[in-house]
Amino acid sequence: MTQGERVKSVRDKKQMTMEQFGEKLGVTKTAISRIEKGDRSLTEQMLKSICREFSVNEDWLRTGAGGPENMFIPEDMRYLNTVGRLGNEQNEFKKFCINMLMELPDKYWDYIYEEFKKFEKKEE
Known part of the structure; x- marks a missing residue:
C-alpha cells in the first residue's frame, strides 16, 4: 500500500x-x-x-x-501527546493549569468535573 x-x-x-x-x-x-x-x-x-x-x-x-x-495512535497515547503539547505552550496560563492539574489530589477531581459541566451547560 x-x-x-x-x-x-x-x-x-x-x-x-x-x-x-x-x-x-x-x-x-x-x-x-x-x-x-x-x-x-x-x-x-x-x-x-x-x-x-x-x-x-x-x-x-x-x-x-x-x-x-x-493506523491510529491509541487513545492513552493521544492524551499523553496532548498534555505534552500543552506543557510546551507559550501561553503561561495553559502551562500553569496543566501543571496544577497534574499535581491535584484525587479528592478535588469530582468538584472540578462538576464545575466544568456548568460551562458546558451555559454554551447550550
Whole structure:
C-alpha cells in the first residue's frame, strides 16, 4: 500500500470527503486527490499535519508498519501527546493549569468535573 493509499484509508475511516479532509489540513480537494492517486508526493509538513490532526500513527503513514490496525495512535497515547503539547505552550496560563492539574489530589477531581459541566451547560 502506498502513502497515498494510506492517506485515502485515513480519510475513509474518518468518513470525510476530499474537500472536508483538505479543509482540515488547509489544502484543496484537488491536492488530496493528487496525493491519494500518487500524482503528488506527501510532503513532510503534510504528513505531520495528517498525523497531528487525525491522531494517525506516523510510522504507519510513512511505511505501513503494523498494518491497518496500527493506523491510529491509541487513545492513552493521544492524551499523553496532548498534555505534552500543552506543557510546551507559550501561553503561561495553559502551562500553569496543566501543571496544577497534574499535581491535584484525587479528592478535588469530582468538584472540578462538576464545575466544568456548568460551562458546558451555559454554551447550550
